[in-house]
Amino acid sequence: MGDGIVLAGGRSTRFGSEDKATADLAGTPMIRRVGDRLADTTDRLVVNCRADQTAAIERAFEGYPNPIEIAEDPDPDEGPMAGIRTGLRAAESEYAFVAACDMPFVEPELVEHLLSRARSYDAAVPRIGDGWFQTTHAAYRADAMADACERALAAGERKVIAPLEHLDYVVVDEAEVREHAPLDTFENLNTREEFEEAVRRLG
Numbered sequence: 001m002g003d004g005i006v007l008a009g010g011r012s013t014r015f016g017s018e019d020k021a022t023a024d025l026a027g028t029p030m031i032r033r034v035g036d037r038l039a040d041t042t043d044r045l046v047v048n049c050r051a052d053q054t055a056a057i058e059r060a061f062e063g064y065p066n067p068i069e070i071a072e073d074p075d076p077d078e079g080p081m082a083g084i085r086t087g088l089r090a091a092e093s094e095y096a097f098v099a100a101c102d103m104p105f106v107e108p109e110l111v112e113h114l115l116s117r118a119r120s121y122d123a124a125v126p127r128i129g130d131g132w133f134q135t136t137h138a139a140y141r142a143d144a145m146a147d148a149c150e151r152a153l154a155a156g157e158r159k160v161i162a163p164l165e166h167l168d169y170v171v172v173d174e175a176e177v178r179e180h181a182p183l184d185t186f187e188n189l190n191t192r193e194e195f196e197e198a199v200r201r202l203g
């Protein structure tokens, strides 16, 4: 177990004027779905967002079973790496699982696996085939990754892969992922069309 960190500080420009984090996805705010998927495999939740999102996010988490902390970005719009840094700084456990707020199919069994897989490293990061490193669906040693993000941000880096260069991380490949989760665990919803398609599957 460890803290769950949910990133929600983006502007959801592809979604439209509404904040996708708290947008209704088949009757439940999307971010609450992500939180609910993490509830049994993490013992505390940190939600990273901008100050103007806090009230709506608090409403979305009313009645959540675990302790929850909202960690606001000191400066908004610095990108997901800044959000990971802010979220991990608020973690109380040594290792934490980071998820984007737009991954409503995140698979608890894989979360648990990544948290245990990270134990002898600084991070466990999934990668499907030779695709992107799934840095917003990964487990990190909180202090090490927060420090690495800090350094990368100071160096002007924006890509979340940059801080990994300074960490001892293990790549969790597709075969290993498939032992624990279907690949929609990584699916992130960016547009209204993707939302509607997800509603059909959830319904």
Ligand SMILES: Nc1nc2c(ncn2[C@@H]2O[C@H](COP(=O)(O)OP(=O)(O)OP(=O)(O)O)[C@@H](O)[C@H]2O)c(=O)[nH]1
Residues within 6 Å of the ligand: 007, 008, 009, 010, 011, 012, 013, 014, 015, 048, 049, 073, 076, 077, 078, 079, 080, 082, 083, 084, 099, 100, 101, 102, 136, 188, 190
């Ligand atoms: N703290 C913080 N988080 C961010 C920022 N930009 C994106 N994120 C988060 O990173 C994750 C992935 O971002 P995207 O899927 O691109 O989301 P987005 O930036 O809100 O969406 P678009 O504007 O449509 O690209 C989401 O959980 C976002 O909330 C940012 O500037 N600050």
